[in-house]
Amino acid sequence: MSLTLAPGDCLALFGPNGAGKTTLLRLLGGLLRPTSGSAVIEGVPLPGGADVRARVGLVSHQTMLYDALTARENVEFAARMYGVSDVGAAASDVLERLGATSFADVRVRLLSRGMQQRVSVARAIVHSPSVLLADEPFTGLDAAGAAALTGMLAELRDSGATIVIVTHNLDEALALCTTAAIMREGRFVRLDHAPIPARDEYTALYRELSADAA
Amino acid sequence: MQPSVLPGVLHPRRAPGFVASTLAIARKDMLIELRSRSVILSALAFAVLALTIFFFAWDPTAVAPIDLAPGVLWVIFTFSGLLGLHRSFGVEQPTHAMDALLAAPVSREAIYLGKLIANLGFVILVQAISLPAVALLYNVPVGAYVLPLIGVVLLAAVGLVAVGTLFSAMAVTTRLAELLLPLLALPFFVPVILPAAQATARLMSGRAVSEVAGYIELLAAFDIIFLVVCTLAYPFTLEQ
Incomplete structure (x- = not known):
C-alpha cells in the first residue's frame, strides 16, 4: 500500500477483522516496527523518536x-x-x-x-496533536457521545490535523473522512479520495469486498 | 502553531524532561497504589503471616533469636517485595495503558526509573514496618546499630527493586506472570540478599560497623551494576 496524507486530511480505514487495520495504526503510532516498507510522519521515518511521538495522539478501543x-x-x-x-x-x-x-x-x-x-x-x-490515530473511537459511545466525538474530530481536522480512523462505523467515519480505504489481508483493496461515494453505495461496496474476504 | 481542538486556546508543548517524566510516572503509580492499597495491604498481610508462622515454629531453646531474626527479616523483605513488583506493570495491563505511555514522547528509561522509584517507596514502606516488628518479636535490640542497619536495608532494597522491576516488565505480558516473576528474579536477588543478610546478622550480633563495610561495598557495587544494566536493558523488553 502507498498513501500520502496532508494536514487536514482524514483517512477512514474499513475492513474485516484481521485485515491489518490496527496493525497499520500501531505502526503509525510507533508501537510496532515495520518488517518491510516504511512510514513517514512529517518527514521523519517511523518509529522515529520523541519528536515524532509528541505530534501524534492515539485513541484505542481500549481506554488506556x-x-x-x-x-x-x-x-x-x-x-x-x-x-x-x-x-x-x-x-x-x-x-x-x-x-x-x-x-x-x-x-x-x-x-x-x-x-x-x-x-x-x-x-x-x-x-x-497534529496527527490523531483513532482505533474504533466510537466504541461504547451513545448517539450523543458519538455526535460529540464526530464534531470534535471534524474540528480537529479543520484546524489542520491529520486523522486516521479505523472503524466499522461507516456513518460517522464517512461523514468525517476526506479519504476512505477498505483493507484486506494487509492491503488496500479500494481507495477513494473525496468525493467519497454516497453512504449507501459505499456500504454496498464494503459489504461486497468484506464478503469476498470471508 | 499546533492545531488545537480548542480554537484560540493553545497549550504550548515542550519536550518533557527526563526527570520530570520519571517523577510523573512514579507519582502516578504511587497515587494508584494509595487509592487501591492492594499491594501494600497484601504485602503487609504476608509480612505479618510469615512473621507469625516463623515465630510459632521457632524453638527458642534450640535456636538463639539472633541466629533466626536476620533470616526471617530477609525472607519477609524478599517475598513481600515480589508481591508489589508483580503489580508494578500489572496496573498498565487491563486497559492497555502501557501503549499510551509508549506512544508518548518520554524515554523508555524514564518509564523504567519511574516504576522503580514507585516500587522502591512501596518496598521501603514494608521494610519500615517489618524491621521493628521482627526486632520486637525476637527481642533483638537494634537501637545501637539502627543507622547502619537501615543503610544495609535501603541499599539492598535498591538492588532488589532494580532487578524486580525489570523482570516484572518482562513477565507481565505472559500468561504465567505470577509464577514467572519469582522464577526469573530470585536468582538475581541472591547477590543482593547474601551480603545484606550477612551484614544484618553481624550488626544484630553487635559487631562493629567496620566489620560489615565489605558487605556494604558489595551491596553498593551490585546496586550500581543492576541499576545501570537494568535501565539499559528495559527498552529491549518492549521490542515486538
Missing part, C-alpha cells in the same frame, strides 16, 4: 486509562507526558470540550464505558 485515577488525573498525567505547559488548564479545557466536566473528578472505574471513551479521547488530544 487508569481505573483508580479520576478522569482529570488521567488527562493531566497524559498532558505531563507530552510536556504540555499548563497541565491543569489544558485538562480542564479538553474535558469541557468533550462534555466531560461533570464527571471530571470521578474515578474512571465508576464511569460508564461511553464516559470512559470520552476521557480516553481527551487524554489523546490534550496535547493538540
